[in-house]
Amino acid sequence: MSPTPASASGASPLVFITGASSGIGQALAAVYAARGWRLALVARRTGEVEAWARAQGLAADRVQVYAADVSQVDDIVAAGQRCIASQGLPDVVIANAGISVGMDTAQREDLKVLQDTLATNNIGLAATFHPFVDAVRRRGSGALVGIASVAAIRGLPGHGAYCASKAAVVAYCESLRGECRGSGVRVVTLLPGYIATPLTARNPYPMPFLMPAATFAARAVAAIDAGASYRVIPWQMGLVAKLMRALPNAWFDALFAGRGRKPRRGE
Numbered sequence: 001m002s003p004t005p006a007s008a009s010g011a012s013p014l015v016f017i018t019g020a021s022s023g024i025g026q027a028l029a030a031v032y033a034a035r036g037w038r039l040a041l042v043a044r045r046t047g048e049v050e051a052w053a054r055a056q057g058l059a060a061d062r063v064q065v066y067a068a069d070v071s072q073v074d075d076i077v078a079a080g081q082r083c084i085a086s087q088g089l090p091d092v093v094i095a096n097a098g099i100s101v102g103m104d105t106a107q108r109e110d111l112k113v114l115q116d117t118l119a120t121n122n123i124g125l126a127a128t129f130h131p132f133v134d135a136v137r138r139r140g141s142g143a144l145v146g147i148a149s150v151a152a153i154r155g156l157p158g159h160g161a162y163c164a165s166k167a168a169v170v171a172y173c174e175s176l177r178g179e180c181r182g183s184g185v186r187v188v189t190l191l192p193g194y195i196a197t198p199l200t201a202r203n204p205y206p207m208p209f210l211m212p213a214a215t216f217a218a219r220a221v222a223a224i225d226a227g228a229s230y231r232v233i234p235w236q237m238g239l240v241a242k243l244m245r246a247l248p249n250a251w252f253d254a255l256f257a258g259r260g261r262k263p264r265r266g267e
């Protein structure tokens with residue numbers, strides 16, 4: 001796909017991004033804004049998104065903000081439908097909203113963490129794509145982008161909810177890619193390594209190749225432009241992920257035995 005696809009209406013191209021109030025989502029919005037694209041931005045904290053858009057000096061016809069909780073199917077589907085009605089069919093849809101919370105299966109309340117994580121990171125991702133899938137396939141162009149994680153590669157102790165959800169994002173997007181094959185629509189699975197955002201700010205373990213969100217966003221958009229089906233960013237984490245995948249289970253378990261754990265809810 002070209003960086004600035006020609007819209008049928010002659011308007012500048014449109015990107016729909018969930019999780020636009022913070023971190024990676026906001027950085028992606030900034031890259032597309034700098035290219036002159038129109039923005040459809042989704043979050044629960046719409047005030048943060050509106051303040052960001054004002055600070056960027058974006059004209060009102062360039063950006064619309066949609067309030068939605070992606071874990072509530074009706075909410076995010078309605079946001080997608082409002083976007084189509086008011087701004088048109090996006091050229092790129094990025095299902096980025098996500099949460100990352102530690103869990104301990106021995107703690108009853110952490111089952112709710114697993115439930116919330118799957119509702120946000122998985123059901124929310126599919127529900128983000130849902131209102132657009134048929135229409136972009138009929139149009140014959142566009143990109144549906146799922147934000148997974150290198151945490152999808154192996155299950156890390158104390159992080160079962162997140163690792164399971166991101167492994168499911170990878171498998172789900174692979175299924176969707178097959179469903180879109182031949183339609184002209186690209187399905188792009190991005191696996192960020194460690195990116196400096198509020199989500200990683202309190203991680204009590206080393207984060208190799210930690211990358212600023214703006215750098216990640218620039219590389220992510222390049223991967224989307226290229227129509228990459230699967231990309232780990234930064235690439236160094238791609239190598240680490242391959243090595244991790246290849247480690248025998250006993251070695252992997254021993255390597256991560258003493259590692260700090262993602263804080264649980266309330267910690």
Ligand SMILES: NC(=O)c1ccc[n+]([C@@H]2O[C@H](COP(=O)([O-])OP(=O)(O)OC[C@H]3O[C@@H](n4cnc5c(N)ncnc54)[C@H](OP(=O)(O)O)[C@@H]3O)[C@@H](O)[C@H]2O)c1
Pocket residue numbers: 018019020021022023024025042043044045046068069070071096097098099100120147148149150191192193194195196197198199200
């Ligand atoms: N940072 C990393 O190192 C890293 C690594 C791998 C993958 N990722 C993935 O990248 C994505 C973005 O993460 P980030 O690092 O930018 O985190 P972040 O700074 O915490 O931002 C998360 C975003 O998701 C939105 N969100 C969370 N739950 C939501 C819900 N129920 N409904 C609607 N929006 C929701 C938040 O918006 P509101 O709270 O305003 O709704 C916020 O804009 C996530 O999918 C994350 O798993 C991040």
